[in-house]
Amino acid sequence: MADIPIDSGKDIMSTGKRVLVVDDDAKTVELVQLYLKRDGYKVLIAYDGNEALHLAREAKPDLVVLDLMLPGVDGLEVCRQLREESDVPIIMLTARTTEADRLKGLDLGADDYVTKPFSPRELAARVRAVLRRIPEEVLMRGPEEVYYGKLAVNFRKHEATLAGTVLNLTPIEFKLLGILSREPDRVFSRAQLIEMAVGYDFDGFDRTVDVHIHNVRRKLDSVPGHSVQIKTVYGTGYKLALGVSN
Amino acid sequence: MADIPIDSGKDIMSTGKRVLVVDDDAKTVELVQLYLKRDGYKVLIAYDGNEALHLAREAKPDLVVLDLMLPGVDGLEVCRQLREESDVPIIMLTARTTEADRLKGLDLGADDYVTKPFSPRELAARVRAVLRRIPEEVLMRGPEEVYYGKLAVNFRKHEATLAGTVLNLTPIEFKLLGILSREPDRVFSRAQLIEMAVGYDFDGFDRTVDVHIHNVRRKLDSVPGHSVQIKTVYGTGYKLALGVSN
DNA sequence: TCCGTCTTAATAATTTCTTAATAATTAGGT
DNA sequence: ACCTAATTATTAAGAAATTATTAAGACGGA
Numbered sequence: 001m002a003d004i005p006i007d008s009g010k011d012i013m014s015t016g017k018r019v020l021v022v023d024d025d026a027k028t029v030e031l032v033q034l035y036l037k038r039d040g041y042k043v044l045i046a047y048d049g050n051e052a053l054h055l056a057r058e059a060k061p062d063l064v065v066l067d068l069m070l071p072g073v074d075g076l077e078v079c080r081q082l083r084e085e086s087d088v089p090i091i092m093l094t095a096r097t098t099e100a101d102r103l104k105g106l107d108l109g110a111d112d113y114v115t116k117p118f119s120p121r122e123l124a125a126r127v128r129a130v131l132r133r134i135p136e137e138v139l140m141r142g143p144e145e146v147y148y149g150k151l152a153v154n155f156r157k158h159e160a161t162l163a164g165t166v167l168n169l170t171p172i173e174f175k176l177l178g179i180l181s182r183e184p185d186r187v188f189s190r191a192q193l194i195e196m197a198v199g200y201d202f203d204g205f206d207r208t209v210d211v212h213i214h215n216v217r218r219k220l221d222s223v224p225g226h227s228v229q230i231k232t233v234y235g236t237g238y239k240l241a242l243g244v245s246n
Numbered sequence: 247m248a249d250i251p252i253d254s255g256k257d258i259m260s261t262g263k264r265v266l267v268v269d270d271d272a273k274t275v276e277l278v279q280l281y282l283k284r285d286g287y288k289v290l291i292a293y294d295g296n297e298a299l300h301l302a303r304e305a306k307p308d309l310v311v312l313d314l315m316l317p318g319v320d321g322l323e324v325c326r327q328l329r330e331e332s333d334v335p336i337i338m339l340t341a342r343t344t345e346a347d348r349l350k351g352l353d354l355g356a357d358d359y360v361t362k363p364f365s366p367r368e369l370a371a372r373v374r375a376v377l378r379r380i381p382e383e384v385l386m387r388g389p390e391e392v393y394y395g396k397l398a399v400n401f402r403k404h405e406a407t408l409a410g411t412v413l414n415l416t417p418i419e420f421k422l423l424g425i426l427s428r429e430p431d432r433v434f435s436r437a438q439l440i441e442m443a444v445g446y447d448f449d450g451f452d453r454t455v456d457v458h459i460h461n462v463r464r465k466l467d468s469v470p471g472h473s474v475q476i477k478t479v480y481g482t483g484y485k486l487a488l489g490v491s492n
Numbered sequence: 493t494c495c496g497t498c499t500t501a502a503t504a505a506t507t508t509c510t511t512a513a514t515a516a517t518t519a520g521g522t
Numbered sequence: 523a524c525c526t527a528a529t530t531a532t533t534a535a536g537a538a539a540t541t542a543t544t545a546a547g548a549c550g551g552a
Contacts, residue, residue: 016551089365089367106280106281106284107284111365111366111367112365112366112367113277122363125363126363126365129361129363129364129365129368130365130367130368132368170496170497170498171497171498172497172498185402185403185405186402186403187402187403187404189379191375191378191379192379195375198498200368200371200372200375201368201371204498204499204500205499205500207499207500207501207541208498208499208500210541210542210543211498211499211500211542211543211544212498213542214541214542214543214544232540232541232542233404234416234417234506234507234508234539234540234541235416235417235507235508235539235540236404236417239403239404416507416508416509417508418508418509419508444509450509450510450511451510451511453510453511453530454509454510454511456530456531456532457509457510457511457531457532457533458509459531460530460531460532460533463531478529478530478531480517480518480519480528480529480530481518481519481528481529
């Protein structure tokens with residue numbers, strides 16, 4: 001097999017997100033743990049419902065893999081409790097596959113299902129899928145580096161330079177400039193920019209973009225003798241353009 | 247215009263929009279269906295390309311979720327066909343496809359894509375996101391740029407040029423000129439123009455258009471050596487026409 | 493804890509929209 | 523041609539909407 005995992009996941013690795021695995025079967029847990037660790041996640045383990053709830057409150061994991069069949073507090077109950085306390089994504093492990101069961105899980109806020117018996121590979125892929133809120137493809141597709149005026153944006157190095165000077169951009173700033181650079185002159189709405197740079201599930205406020213754009217502009221302007229600028233299109237959004245040299 | 251919530255996703259529920267899901271894998275379809283239904287959409291299902299095209303023509307869905315790997319007619323082909331017939335937004339489901347495949351899909355007019363395996367919750371969120379920005383992109387659909395005489399209106403750049411000179415138009419002015427340019431020589435009433443350029447719920451009075459038209463004319467006239475003009479049709483409205491060069 | 497980043501909120505600055513008043517033009521009847 | 527009523531053009535000012543800027547708090551990671 002192509003031994004390159006479906007989505008390279010390497011970006012996620014570095015983030016070291018925490019995944020809480022809840023299952024009373026030690027063997028299952030071990031197997032899952034192995035695969036998740038290989039993907040670079042930190043794995044927390046709970047063998048029953050109470051432990052799960054406790055750990056979830058303590059460690060605030062980024063995702064919970066939850067078996068429905070648990071000793072003590074039932075899996076569905078755990079799910080409901082978790083939902084009351086946070087928005088942490090939940091992947092349910094279940095042997096039962098009736099429509100009713102699925103619906104129940106959905107109503108309780110599960111993000112995805114994996115039915116037992118499952119392949120740990122599949123589970124790992126689903127974990128990546130749930131945690132992958134911003135498709136890295138958005139930034140990684142297309143050429144490795146794009147140029148516009150004296151601006152160069154290198155996506156492999158994750159680095160932008162203007163007239164040879166390295167711009168010290170934060171992650172969001174880099175994504176914004178990357179998006180704009182890919183299609184200079186095209187206008188992007190704030191909603192589009194937010195979605196592509198922050199994530200489709202961002203539930204904040206459009207105007208956050210303004211601040212990021214402002215900061216990118218500030219950094220662009222700190223480099224003298226170029227003409228790349230982010231233009232405001234009143235009532236619509238922003239676009240990258242060449243203006244008067246500064 | 248305050249207290250109407252700006253649409254935090256799930257408000258769309260009440261609209262009951264129709265989503266066509268095209269995939270040959272019954273399990274995938276079922277899962278997607280569950281999540282979309284929970285969000286209040288009416289879900290139509292097709293298991294192959296022909297069925298999909300048929301249903302799309304029949305039911306005119308508001309959005310299509312389209313798997314690329316289909317038996318019979320290929321997903322890309324379905325995408326292309328759909329695009330020829332309508333502007334319905336398309337979200338593509340791609341398994342591990344090559345870069346080339348994805349770009350192809352986007353070139354064919356897909357609005358977004360999700361790679362398998364995906365979290366159904368993510369898909370639901372994307373559906374909301376795409377449907378949310380339809381109104382703002384309504385002008386973007388159709389041709390990216392239209393020409394009339396020496397006038398060019400580019401919707402992607404949100405920029406109009408006359409004889410190569412950029413016209414500095416306000417949002418409403420741009421929309422007005424865009425509407426007129428799409429169908430030169432056709433007369434539009436003030437009510438039509440107001441509705442299309444300002445909004446369905448404008449509660450002001452018709453004559454406001456006159457001022458905007460006046461301003462567009464002024465900006466057109468500031469460019470010498472062309473012949474594009476907005477003509478007044480007494481008692482009826484305005485239209486775009488070619489007149490004597492100025 | 494310290495540091496960098498993100499988000500939000502408040503306020504300032506800017507641009508655009510609408511209205512209203514007046515002038516100019518048109519159409520139609522005489 | 524002339525007169526009149528209706529329609530449109532022009533202008534400027536105040537209102538409204540959008541964007542810029544700044545700073546403070548939240549949050550997570552070294």
